[in-house]
Amino acid sequence: ETPKRLAGRHVLVTSGPTHEAIDPVRYLANRSSGRQGHAVAAAAAEAGARVTLVSGPVALPDPAGVTVVRVESAREMLAAVEAALPADLAIFAAAVGDWRPAETRGAKIKKDGHTPAPLTLVENPDILATISARTEGRPPLVVGFAAETDQVLDNARKKIARKGCDLIVANDVSAEGGVMGGLDNTVHLVARDGGVETWPKLGKEEVGRRLVARFSEWLAA
Numbered sequence: 001e002t003p004k005r006l007a008g009r010h011v012l013v014t015s016g017p018t019h020e021a022i023d024p025v026r027y028l029a030n031r032s033s034g035r036q037g038h039a040v041a042a043a044a045a046e047a048g049a050r051v052t053l054v055s056g057p058v059a060l061p062d063p064a065g066v067t068v069v070r071v072e073s074a075r076e077m078l079a080a081v082e083a084a085l086p087a088d089l090a091i092f093a094a095a096v097g098d099w100r101p102a103e104t105r106g107a108k109i110k111k112d113g114h115t116p117a118p119l120t121l122v123e124n125p126d127i128l129a130t131i132s133a134r135t136e137g138r139p140p141l142v143v144g145f146a147a148e149t150d151q152v153l154d155n156a157r158k159k160i161a162r163k164g165c166d167l168i169v170a171n172d173v174s175a176e177g178g179v180m181g182g183l184d185n186t187v188h189l190v191a192r193d194g195g196v197e198t199w200p201k202l203g204k205e206e207v208g209r210r211l212v213a214r215f216s217e218w219l220a221a
């Protein structure tokens with residue numbers, strides 16, 4: 001039985017990839033399965049929190065006891081996150097697409113035997129940075145994730161400064177590790193003061209439970 005360390009708290013979690021539409025049948029996406037974000041949401045609910053999970057398209061069942069808001073694009077995800085505030089703890093585990101097509105065509109683009117028009121991309125809003133920068137209604141604890149293939153800790157420290165969040169959960173997503181879409185995760189918890197905790201390789205469910213336990217301690221401190 002998990003202790004109800006988060007009773008009375010509202011926890012907001014983002015999870016999964018985003019889909020950025022090119023036309024009605026095509027989109028840009030990434031390999032995120034949503035497993036780690038969903039596991040964090042499930043663990044927060046087990047710990048007694050009211051949980052809002054804003055999720056991109058995933059093939060996972062909704063975690064028990066969690067309110068799930070389904071979105072497709074980064075801009076929809078940002079709007080859903082803003083609508084779900086205020087929260088005591090916000091965990092941004094989604095693999096948000098950095099770019100979207102500048103234009104979404106209303107009808108399927110035809111092959112027509114021609115070279116296709118180049119796909120022009122524009123930057124998506126950074127949800128983590130946007131919420132971290134709020135002067136009013138900023139969640140007291142804002143956690144980001146960093147999927148890195150090299151210089152994991154260095155990049156995580158820079159990311160905290162750039163995004164304005166309080167903690168980064170960094171993981172190595174080099175193809176050899178099989179983290180992206182896999183069942184296990186090796187994470188490093190990087191704090192604002194540069195302090196690092198490195199955990200052994202664990203199942204994503206266990207990582208979710210341990211993260212929630214650590215976040216609860218930070219909130220209580």
Ligand code: C5P
Pocket residue numbers: 014074092093094095096097098124125126127128129143144145146147159
């Ligand atoms: O910059 P990078 O994408 O590596 O940062 C990852 C962190 O930022 C994750 O917590 C992710 O959920 C968040 N993020 C976001 N909105 C974006 C891009 C990333 O919330 N547009």
